[in-house]
Amino acid sequence: MKTLHEKQPPMSKPASTGATALPDHVISIHIAVPVRRVWDEITKTGRVQRALYNTVLECDLKPGGRLRYYSPDRKRVFIVGKVVTVDPPRKFAHTYMFTTDTTPPTLATWELVEESGGTRVTITHSGWTTAHKAPHKVAKGWTEILGLLKSDLETGDIPLKTKVVYQLMKWFMFMMPKTTKTEYADKQGW
Amino acid sequence: MRPAAWNARDRKKMEHVWKALANDVRREILDLLHEGPRTTGSLAESFPKLSRFAVMQHLRVLEGAELVIPRREGRERYNYLNPVPIQQLYDRWVARYMKPWTEALVSLQTELETETHEDTA
Numbered sequence: 001m002k003t004l005h006e007k008q009p010p011m012s013k014p015a016s017t018g019a020t021a022l023p024d025h026v027i028s029i030h031i032a033v034p035v036r037r038v039w040d041e042i043t044k045t046g047r048v049q050r051a052l053y054n055t056v057l058e059c060d061l062k063p064g065g066r067l068r069y070y071s072p073d074r075k076r077v078f079i080v081g082k083v084v085t086v087d088p089p090r091k092f093a094h095t096y097m098f099t100t101d102t103t104p105p106t107l108a109t110w111e112l113v114e115e116s117g118g119t120r121v122t123i124t125h126s127g128w129t130t131a132h133k134a135p136h137k138v139a140k141g142w143t144e145i146l147g148l149l150k151s152d153l154e155t156g157d158i159p160l161k162t163k164v165v166y167q168l169m170k171w172f173m174f175m176m177p178k179t180t181k182t183e184y185a186d187k188q189g190w
Numbered sequence: 191m192r193p194a195a196w197n198a199r200d201r202k203k204m205e206h207v208w209k210a211l212a213n214d215v216r217r218e219i220l221d222l223l224h225e226g227p228r229t230t231g232s233l234a235e236s237f238p239k240l241s242r243f244a245v246m247q248h249l250r251v252l253e254g255a256e257l258v259i260p261r262r263e264g265r266e267r268y269n270y271l272n273p274v275p276i277q278q279l280y281d282r283w284v285a286r287y288m289k290p291w292t293e294a295l296v297s298l299q300t301e302l303e304t305e306t307h308e309d310t311a
Contacts, residue, residue: 024270026227
């Protein structure tokens with residue numbers, strides 16, 4: 001049985017008119033490595049982050065700095081944004097926009113807290129509205145990313161299945177929309 | 191195939207997850223949270239036959255299993271569903287046993303063929 005008078009969950013104000021705000025995603029995992037190692041991995045620039053779908057982060061690690069997640073060959077950009085918070089090794093927040101979907105940017109926040117000799121990693125992704133294509137898919141993506149991050153940092157490897165998917169992604173990159181091309185992002189000033 | 195690391199802490203945690211799921215009310219709470227975060231009060235109202243205290247006890251079990259993450263917003267405590275333990279349970283106990291042999295062989299073939307030119311970017 002559901003109640004009729006539910007209180008509104010916390011959420012940020014929608015940026016565009018006509019769109020209704022949706023609740024934040026909060027996703028959390030424990031990783032048995034020190035906080036610093038997790039921090040170094042998630043803020044690693046210029047090299048492939050295996051847990052983050054094999055993307056390469058390029059960003060100026062200071063508030064206002066430009067942030068982009070590229071394909072390994074840098075020919076495509078999938079996520080663009082601006083750095084909002086950098087508090088090493090605890091908090092990293094940035095705005096987040098898919099190059100395939102020009103809806104208003106959302107906000108992704110990584111929080112790292114020491115817990116029983118390892119690290120509690122919590123992602124809070126906020127700013128969702130009904131204007132966004134598929135917030136639930138992003139939540140599912142984060143769940144997978146955190147699992148991969150754990151696997152990568154604890155065992156030094158990710159599942160074979162995922163590597164196969166990455167290989168397929170490489171082969172089918174040409175099918176991605178034009179808006180993911182790096183030149184396009186440059187032209188847009190993203 | 192090891193989908194994720196299973197250290198002593200994780201194994202213990204997985205026991206909490208199975209226990210948390212082995213209860214009808216707690217599974218119903220997860221279904222409610224799947225639709226979106228809820229305050230403890232709002233959840234309690236969804237179970238008129240249970241006391242608020244009983245609902246809170248169930249929430250505590252879910253929290254111990256990391257299936258629920260509480261977030262304080264002003265005076266309210268919101269409960270968020272954390273999908274990670276369910277994904278881990280799925281990877282370890284469902285996907286593994288469902289994996290058809292054909293898929294396993296195809297993966298093996300792809301791995302053997304791509305091994306030599308691993309991406310080093």
